[in-house]
Amino acid sequence: KILLGDNMATFNSLLPLMKHFGLCYSGSVIFPTELPPAQPDEVARCWPEVVPSGGEEISVTIEYSQEPPLGLPETMVSRLLSMEQTTCRLLTKDTVVVHVGENSENVMYRRFATSEEIRIRGEPERAWRQAQAVVKEIEACSDEFPALYVSNMVGSEGAVRSLTME
Numbered sequence: 336k337i338l339l340g341d342n343m344a345t346f347n348s349l350l351p352l353m354k355h356f357g358l359c360y361s362g363s364v365i366f367p368t369e370l371p372p373a374q375p376d377e378v379a380r381c382w383p384e385v386v387p388s389g390g391e392e393i394s395v396t397i398e399y400s401q402e403p404p405l406g407l408p409e410t411m412v413s414r415l416l417s418m419e420q421t422t423c424r425l426l427t428k429d430t431v432v433v434h435v436g437e438n439s440e441n442v443m444y445r446r447f448a449t450s451e452e453i454r455i456r457g458e459p460e461r462a463w464r465q466a467q468a469v470v471k472e473i474e475a476c477s478d479e480f481p482a483l484y485v486s487n488m489v490g491s492e493g494a495v496r497s498l499t500m501e
Contacts, residue, residue: 370426370427370428371427371428372427372428372429372430373425373427373428373429373430373445377425377427377430378425378430378432378443381424381425381432381443382425382432382441382443382454386456387456389458390456390457390458390459390462391456391457391458391459391462391463392454392455392456392462393454393455393456393462393463393466394452394453394454394455395452395453395454395455395466395469395470395473396450396451396452396453397450397451397452397453397473398449398450399449399450400449401449402448402449403449403451407476407479408446408451410476410479411444411446411451411472411473411476412426412431412444414472414475414476415431415433415442415444415469415472416431416433418433418435418442418468418472419435419436420435420436421433421434421435422434422435424441429445429446429447430443430444430445430446431443431444432444435465436465439457439458440455440456440457440461440462440465441455441456441457442454442455442456442465442469453469453473455469
């Protein structure tokens with residue numbers, strides 16, 4: 336409301352479109368471009384370098400042929416924040432860290448100039464199930480922006496498995 340000033344009526348008329356195109360989550364609207372970039376100490380506090388004992392980290396990297404258009408990162412962030420039982424731990428211009436569900440899976444999304452990186456941590460089987468859910472969200476975004484994707488990779492240090500992104 337403070338940022339909008341006299342534009343509140345315009346915003347209220349645009350809100351249904353923003354909801355339709357996935358730019359809202361839980362009734363909130365995000366504008367990551369207005370947020371500060373993540374600081375290394377913020378990321379380290381929410382996402383330690385060492386994977387907890389008994390856990391596994393799965394990474395998903397997506398590369399683009401050009402800088403993603405406005406709306407793609409916001410759509411991905413909105414989809415991650417809308418996943419069931421999600422608690423946001425860090426929300427900045429280029430990094431989102433969330434805790435998903437009651438089983439302690441953590442998801443980190445990082446946006447770079449021509450790529451995105453998503454990491455999922457948790458007990459191995461649950462982490463892989465969470466990775467499958469995240470890939471479904473990525474696929475939904477790729478349906479909206481199909482020509483931009485150059486390549487994608489899914490990997491884990493502890494296991495050799497694959498998740499197909501079409």
